[in-house]
Structures are given as C-alpha cells and as structure tokens.
Amino acid sequence: MLPTLTHVALHVPDLEACIRFYSRFCGMRVIHERAGKGSRIVWMAEPGKEHQFIFVIMPGGDDRHLAPDDYSHFGFAVESREQVDAIAADAGRDGCLIWPPRDEPYPVGYYCGLRDPAGNYVEFSYGQPLGPGSEAMPIP
Structure with missing residues (x-):
C-alpha cells in the first residue's frame, strides 16, 4: 500500500487569527485540540473529511513573507x-x-x-x- 497524505502541520504567529481565517474562508472547523509542549495544538478539517485530511495548527511560528509572485499556496x-x-x-x-x-x-x-x-x-x-x-x- 502506498502512503496517503493526511495532514499539513503549521506553526503560526497568531493561532486564534488562523482558526478564524480557516473557519471563515475555508469552512474548516476545529475537530480536536490539545495541550502540547506548553502550547495549544489545534486540528482543523473540512466537514466530512475529518478522517481524510487536516491542518494541524500550532502557535510559535514566524510570519511568512511571500512575494506577490510566489505561488506557493x-x-x-x-x-x-x-x-x-x-x-x-x-x-x-x-x-x-x-x-x-x-x-x-x-x-x-x-x-x-x-x-x-x-x-x-x-x-x-x-x-x-x-x-x-x-x-x-x-x-x-
């Protein structure tokens, strides 16, 4: 059996702002949260896809400064x-x-x-x- 992509994990500078953004624009919702290494770790997924693909969002990251012509997304x-x-x-x-x-x-x-x-x-x-x-x- 081949590996299956299940999640992307992101460190972010403002956890609550990212939760609001992905809830509002992407329709994702928090499906799990836990304490981890002194911080809160959140799992977000699209409704109905909770067992297929999630974002793991953790505080502590630096703001990314992508150029307008950078198409990483x-x-x-x-x-x-x-x-x-x-x-x-x-x-x-x-x-x-x-x-x-x-x-x-x-x-x-x-x-x-x-x-x-x-x-x-x-x-x-x-x-x-x-x-x-x-x-x-x-x-x-």
Missing part, C-alpha cells in the same frame, strides 16, 4: 466562479486579497488568492480537474 476548490468572486470580495474588504480573480487556461481555471494571518497564500479555484465537478474532467 494551499488550494481549495469551490463550486462556481461566483463563489470565487464572493470570496475575493470578502477578502478585499478584509485586506487579505493578494490575487484578484483571474482566468487561466485549463487545468488552472478561475481562481483568486488570499493571505492567511500567518502569511501563507490560499487559493480558491473553480474549473480545475480537482474538487467539485472534477469527475467529468480529464487530468492532463
């Missing part, structure tokens, strides 16, 4: 272009929008990008061969 698929636009508008009001909505050739699709409170970039996309509706799309 976490990617979330959404169900429509309108949802990408709504997320971008909300992020614009909050001052965390880094890539306004844009169209790229397949397989990239329509997307926008946000900066989380720790400095990580988070993409919201529609039309990629991953996520909602992707079953009908071939992967190039």
Whole structure:
C-alpha cells in the first residue's frame, strides 16, 4: 500500500487569527485540540473529511513573507466562479486579497488568492480537474 497524505502541520504567529481565517474562508472547523509542549495544538478539517485530511495548527511560528509572485499556496476548490468572486470580495474588504480573480487556461481555471494571518497564500479555484465537478474532467 502506498502512503496517503493526511495532514499539513503549521506553526503560526497568531493561532486564534488562523482558526478564524480557516473557519471563515475555508469552512474548516476545529475537530480536536490539545495541550502540547506548553502550547495549544489545534486540528482543523473540512466537514466530512475529518478522517481524510487536516491542518494541524500550532502557535510559535514566524510570519511568512511571500512575494506577490510566489505561488506557493494551499488550494481549495469551490463550486462556481461566483463563489470565487464572493470570496475575493470578502477578502478585499478584509485586506487579505493578494490575487484578484483571474482566468487561466485549463487545468488552472478561475481562481483568486488570499493571505492567511500567518502569511501563507490560499487559493480558491473553480474549473480545475480537482474538487467539485472534477469527475467529468480529464487530468492532463
């Protein structure tokens, strides 16, 4: 059996701000929390995916300073272009929008990008061969 990717662990400068961000923009929720080495460790997951993939978020990290043209990111698929636009508008009001909505050739699709409170970039996309509706799309 091959290994399965189950989680990404992040040290962040402001744990509560990151919990709020991933709850609000990504629909994730805290599924577990515990004390660990003098701090609080939180597990977050999308509803229904608690046993598939989680973010482990821990305090103590440094703010990441990514350049606007650095495309390192976490990617979330959404169900429509309108949802990408709504997320971008909300992020614009909050001052965390880094890539306004844009169209790229397949397989990239329509997307926008946000900066989380720790400095990580988070993409919201529609039309990629991953996520909602992707079953009908071939992967190039």
